[in-house]
Amino acid sequence: MFLGAAGAALLPALSGPALAQTDWPARPVTVVVPYPPAGSVDLVARAIGEPMTRALGQPVVVENRGGSGGSVAAQAVALADPDAYRLVLGTQQTHGTNEAIYPSLPYRAIDSFVPICQVCTVPHALVVKKTLPVATATELVALLKREPGKLNYGSTGIGSSSHLACELFKIKAGVEAQHVPYRGGGPLAQDLMAGVVDFGFIAVANIRGQLEGGMVRALAIASSRRVPLMPDIPTLAEAGVPDVDADAWFAYFAPAKTPADRVARLAAAIEGALTADAVRETFDRNAVVARFRPTAEMPDFVAAEVKKWAEVVRLANLVEAK
Structure with missing residues (x-):
């Protein structure tokens, strides 16, 4: 389960020149997947990990850490050193809905992380x-x-x-x-x-x-556009039920106060990975839609998702008792 309030208070606060070393990365970078192996998030992390490894010159290691709707992994990365060696491939659950459902969650999607980039949606x-x-x-x-x-x-x-x-x-x-x-x-x-x-x-x-x-x-x-693999299936809006855009999305996050130069290098490596033939083939085969959203657009996007799903959680009365 989640760490208590004392654990939340220990979220990393150090950053600056001491961490912004030009020789980064000097060791493997770990991407924590908040769910068990063989699922969509795991598949995406492993597909992107190979070309990321080539771009960064260090191994990108995938670590599966499930539990509590992905919050165990997200919290672990929020508490990690802000040195860009430990990332989480978050989702609309870990960084969009969980804090509305679980008021005692000791991390926040916006304040506890630096968003790196979005990589895909899953219709x-x-x-x-x-x-x-x-x-x-x-x-x-x-x-x-x-x-x-x-x-x-x-x-x-x-x-x-x-x-x-x-x-x-x-x-x-x-x-x-x-x-x-x-x-x-x-x-x-x-x-x-x-x-x-x-x-x-x-x-x-x-x-x-x-x-x-x-x-x-x-x-x-339940998307704003049809899925290329199944072009004959209409969107809900086309079918007469508008405003039900509910794509799952995956995005990389680093701990808050991670140096901007490292975030930029990670974003560039991930964006390049999305152009690799093997990644595109894996995505197409598994009905994953590539969608790169750059670092600059991520804060507003995450804030909008948190607001949107908080209202759905409220109206559906899904808030867990404290």
């Missing part, structure tokens, strides 16, 4: 079980309004991008449904196929095979 599809008698998102909304609270939806866990996407959908569409949390996309996909849950928002990468096999049906994409 989510609104997927229904094969037997549900709806063919479009508007038909699902109509069914939910006729039978409020009778249908259920699955997610990849409380506070996950999958969960918050559906809560945002419920708010914008004015509908109700029962939440069934799962431990990851695999179990959720299995129960969607089996008809145990009626619908859910799930990363395209986690459901692509089942969609192509006709075992479940996708009604729409």
Whole structure:
């Protein structure tokens, strides 16, 4: 679980010329992934890590450190020395929603980190079980309004991008449904196929095979634009349910007060890595959309995400008791 307030007070405060050495990096750089191996965040970190290694001239090591919705890893990096040797590949969960859900969280997405850059988004599809008698998102909304609270939806866990996407959908569409949390996309996909849950928002990468096999049906994409891998699936806005933009996003963060020159060098190495053929092929194969957002744009972006999801958390009454 999280460290207490005393631990939060120990967040690094040292920086300056002593850390801004020209020979950086002189040893391996560790990227902490806030989730177990083999998931989307892990896949992205490892794909980018190889070309980053070549650009920096030192190994980029991936360390998986799951727990508490990614907060264990994020907190560990917030507490690390601000020397750019320990980074976290954060997400909209670790740096967008967690502090709204968990008021006692001892780090803050903005104050405890220096954002380096965003690298990608992971689109989510609104997927229904094969037997549900709806063919479009508007038909699902109509069914939910006729039978409020009778249908259920699955997610990849409380506070996950999958969960918050559906809560945002419920708010914008004015509908109700029962939440069934799962431990990851695999179990959720299995129960969607089996008809145990009626619908859910799930990363395209986690459901692509089942969609192509006709075992479940996708009604729409919760993004501002269609997914190149599935160009025939409309966005929710195109399907008649606007303002449900709920892409998952991944971005690199360093501890607060990390020297600007090191952040700039990391951002340049990461941006270059995104152009590597192997990275692009890995992204395409796994329905990950490359999206580089530079350092200068990150503070406003993170602040907007924190504000957006805090309102969703409030309206959905998801705040954990202190």
